[in-house]
Amino acid sequence: MSTVIYVPNDSAAISIGADQVAALIAQEAVKRSLDVTIIRNGTRGALWLETLVEVLTSQGRIAYGPVQPEDVSSLFDSDFLQGGAHKLSLGLTEEIAWFAGQDRVTYKRVGLIDPLSLKDYEAHGGLVGLRKAITQNGSEIVAEVTASGLRGRGGAGFPAGIKWKTVLDAPADQKYVCCNADEGDSGTFADRILIEADPFTLIEGMAIAAVAVGATQGFVYLRSEYPTAITRMRDAIAIAEKAGVLGSSVLGSKHAFNLEVRVGAGSYVCGEETAMLESLEGKRGVIRSKPPLPAIAGLFGKPTIINNVLTLASVPAVIADGAAAYAARGTGRSLGTQVFQLAGNIARGGVIETAFGITLETLVHTFGGGTLSGKPLRAVQIGGPLGAYFNSSHLGVSMDYESLAAAGGMLGHGGVVLFDDSVDLAQQAKFAMEFCALESCGKCTPCRLGSTRGAETIQKIISGVDVPANKLLLLDLCDVMTDGSLCAMGGLTPLPVKSAMNNFPEDFTGGAKK
Amino acid sequence: MSYPSWSIEEATRVLSPLKNVQGPVLIALQAVQERFGYVHEDAVGLIAETFNVSRADVHGVLTYYHDLRTSPAPARSIQICVAEACQSVGSRELVTAVEKKLGKKIDETYADIEIKSAYCFGNCALGPSAMVDGELIGRASVEKVTA
Numbered sequence: 090m091s092t093v094i095y096v097p098n099d100s101a102a103i104s105i106g107a108d109q110v111a112a113l114i115a116q117e118a119v120k121r122s123l124d125v126t127i128i129r130n131g132t133r134g135a136l137w138l139e140t141l142v143e144v145l146t147s148q149g150r151i152a153y154g155p156v157q158p159e160d161v162s163s164l165f166d167s168d169f170l171q172g173g174a175h176k177l178s179l180g181l182t183e184e185i186a187w188f189a190g191q192d193r194v195t196y197k198r199v200g201l202i203d204p205l206s207l208k209d210y211e212a213h214g215g216l217v218g219l220r221k222a223i224t225q226n227g228s229e230i231v232a233e234v235t236a237s238g239l240r241g242r243g244g245a246g247f248p249a250g251i252k253w254k255t256v257l258d259a260p261a262d263q264k265y266v267c268c269n270a271d272e273g274d275s276g277t278f279a280d281r282i283l284i285e286a287d288p289f290t291l292i293e294g295m296a297i298a299a300v301a302v303g304a305t306q307g308f309v310y311l312r313s314e315y316p317t318a319i320t321r322m323r324d325a326i327a328i329a330e331k332a333g334v335l336g337s338s339v340l341g342s343k344h345a346f347n348l349e350v351r352v353g354a355g356s357y358v359c360g361e362e363t364a365m366l367e368s369l370e371g372k373r374g375v376i377r378s379k380p381p382l383p384a385i386a387g388l389f390g391k392p393t394i395i396n397n398v399l400t401l402a403s404v405p406a407v408i409a410d411g412a413a414a415y416a417a418r419g420t421g422r423s424l425g426t427q428v429f430q431l432a433g434n435i436a437r438g439g440v441i442e443t444a445f446g447i448t449l450e451t452l453v454h455t456f457g458g459g460t461l462s463g464k465p466l467r468a469v470q471i472g473g474p475l476g477a478y479f480n481s482s483h484l485g486v487s488m489d490y491e492s493l494a495a496a497g498g499m500l501g502h503g504g505v506v507l508f509d510d511s512v513d514l515a516q517q518a519k520f521a522m523e524f525c526a527l528e529s530c531g532k533c534t535p536c537r538l539g540s541t542r543g544a545e546t547i548q549k550i551i552s553g554v555d556v557p558a559n560k561l562l563l564l565d566l567c568d569v570m571t572d573g574s575l576c577a578m579g580g581l582t583p584l585p586v587k588s589a590m591n592n593f594p595e596d597f598t599g600g601a602k603k
Numbered sequence: 604m605s606y607p608s609w610s611i612e613e614a615t616r617v618l619s620p621l622k623n624v625q626g627p628v629l630i631a632l633q634a635v636q637e638r639f640g641y642v643h644e645d646a647v648g649l650i651a652e653t654f655n656v657s658r659a660d661v662h663g664v665l666t667y668y669h670d671l672r673t674s675p676a677p678a679r680s681i682q683i684c685v686a687e688a689c690q691s692v693g694s695r696e697l698v699t700a701v702e703k704k705l706g707k708k709i710d711e712t713y714a715d716i717e718i719k720s721a722y723c724f725g726n727c728a729l730g731p732s733a734m735v736d737g738e739l740i741g742r743a744s745v746e747k748v749t750a
């Protein structure tokens with residue numbers, strides 16, 4: 090009987106050798122006349138264990154990792170096909186503490202299945218939500234999403250159900266569903282992994298949204314930096330069309346829904362929803378002023394649902410298992426689960442899905458294992474380039490929308506980036522300003538020019554020129570950017586800058602530099 | 604990667620399937636670049652004519668996006684992520700070391716190789732990250748990047 094071996098085809102795993110590992114396993118099996126079937130699953134999210142090789146045994150999936158190409162022949166020597174002992178043996182995958190401590194809802198199938206097998210997808214609970222949705226009317230679906238408490242995972246946390254209701258109630262001959270898969274934030278990769286590992290979940294979520302509001306066309310706006318995800322998404326759409334999940338009659342219902350991938354062109358600000366719409370319309374990615382909201386006048390002026398990948402990918406579970414099951418998780422007004430991403434200088438980085446309300450400490454130390462370098466942790470940036478820098482006194486903060494805002498930061502897309510004690514927060518603040526200058530769409534003077542001015546001013550502080558006066562000037566400039574910017578690019582760049590100044594004042598004295 | 608040299612006939616062929624696309628300008632530019640490796644100056648007029656938009660509009664889109672280029676790419680390409688998560692694991696030092704080894708500066712133009720700053724490949728738990736000739740490299744080092 091053929092033994093099933095899983096080797097991820099996630100781009101992060103491939104970036105450190107997963108393809109070589111898979112090829113060597115195949116070669117070695119032939120050499121030893123062993124019958125193996127290699128399934129290229131998505132990553133299970135423990136990027137620190139990649140390449141994570143799993144063998145399906147009678148007890149379940151037994152994991153080995155991180156496997157380097159040079160480990161392959163010794164794995165065979167240790168009879169890993171029977172789950173044999175080896176220095177890289179990790180036991181049953183689901184019993185590894187890092188996985189066992191998670192609560193996977195949106196990421197339920199991620200890493201378990203062959204991403205492009207619709208059969209695997211259905212065997213693991215796929216399409217249950219969409220099958221239910223086509224028997225309901227739009228208001229029922231929207232009410233369920235509203236009751237679940239699901240909020241926008243792209244960063245702003247706006248209630249998804251309320252947004253959908255706006256689109257549902259807007260009369261129009263054409264409506265659209267657009268998935269924001271621009272994932273520009275450094276330190277975030279959960280959209281990418283979901284698309285590479287379980288693209289049918291996103292398709293199902295978008296189809297449910299379309300059925301709910303009566304949209305017939307959808308777009309996935311995917312960044313060009315993610316070539317593997319682009320190919321996988323397109324392949325999945327083709328398979329879904331062939332199977333009748335997409336097309337003129339969604340699962341045999343009266344609803345039509347077609348879906349297309351559009352590739353970004355290297356602009357961070359095109360992740361902002363109105364710039365994304367401009368880009369989808371083929372134009373320069375310049376921000377539109379709101380109102381009108383995209384929900385009323387979005388793509389080509391039509392009512393449009395715009396949601397992040399994770400928002401849409403959470404919908405199938407909400408509909409399949411009911412709003413109450415989803416809303417039973419979390420805390421306060423942050424209900425359900427968040428897919429956190431542990432990144433940067435971290436020993437055990439990857440994706441942690443848990444209910445909101447876990448502490449930063451638990452994420453960073455219990456799951457993350459502290460810094461990769463082994464040096465003391467000094468700073469954590471939460472929520473991407475527009476998010477705040479925290480110091481170790483903040484480790485007790487509860488990871489939910491309200492608590493992070495109260496602590497002077499934001500959750501954003503859930504990225505958590507660690508820095509050890511070699512970091513210089515004045516340099517980080519300067520980078521925040523430089524990045525804003527580079528990516529500004531150019532519409533507002535405070536964002537376009539203020540950011541360049543800001544970077545120069547921070548450089549003066551670093552060089553020790555008129556430090557107190559330049560610090561005041563910088564704070565002033567931050568206020569002008571916050572008040573005078575049309576969108577969060579210019580409006581939130583002061584957040585990393587000011588939090589760095591407040592939480593790490595010793596780096597802004599212009600003197601002793603490390 | 605090798606590309607055919609620019610030809611208006613081939614470009615016309617590349618654009619023809621896009622005739623019915625709503626808002627076609629960006630897609631058209633991307634299609635031309637995918638085919639030829641860059642957007643030749645004559646493509647601007649061709650796209651304007653094909654889709655009945657102004658040359659200024661096409662030019663505006665062409666100059667807006669970081670990905671679109673107006674001259675052929677050098678044979679070799681190294682992109683190094685210089686965003687926060689990679690900074691925390693030494694991307695600044697990596698850039699300096701690569702510059703030193705190759706005797707070239709990042710984000711400057713050379714005939715044979717392009718070394719560019721990039722902002723996130725979504726590989727933030729295995730940084731520093733680089734893309735070398737289209738291939739993503741995790742835990743990048745000078746050796747891996749310049750191999």
Ligand SMILES: NC(=O)c1ccc[n+]([C@@H]2O[C@H](COP(=O)([O-])OP(=O)(O)OC[C@H]3O[C@@H](n4cnc5c(N)ncnc54)[C@H](O)[C@@H]3O)[C@@H](O)[C@H]2O)c1
Pocket residue numbers: 241243244245246247251252255271272273274277360361362382383384395472473475499500501502576577
């Ligand atoms: N994921 C990433 O890579 C990334 C990158 C940069 C920024 N961000 C995040 O983006 C956030 C800012 O986003 P934004 O400027 O779109 O926020 P926003 O508050 O303007 O809008 C949030 C969403 O709610 C919708 N909305 C607001 N009011 C509504 C109403 N009454 N009815 C229906 N819909 C309504 C908006 O159209 C939008 O889709 C930041 O907080 C940041 O975290 C994410």
Ligand SMILES: Cc1cc2nc3c(=O)[nH]c(=O)nc-3n(C[C@H](O)[C@H](O)[C@H](O)COP(=O)(O)O)c2cc1C
Pocket residue numbers: 240241242243244245246247269270271272273274357358359360361362363395396397398400401576577578
């Ligand atoms: C500069 C900027 C960049 C953004 N980038 C993204 C992004 O890459 N992905 C995303 O989902 N939202 C991004 N957003 C937020 C979107 O504007 C919008 O709020 C989101 O897509 C709505 O979906 P949600 O409600 O499901 O979160 C960005 C916002 C700003 C201001």
Ligand code: SF4
Pocket residue numbers: 358376528529530531532533534536537574575576577578579580
């Ligand atoms: S704040 Fe910056 S990115 Fe946003 S609209 Fe103004 S200039 Fe454009």
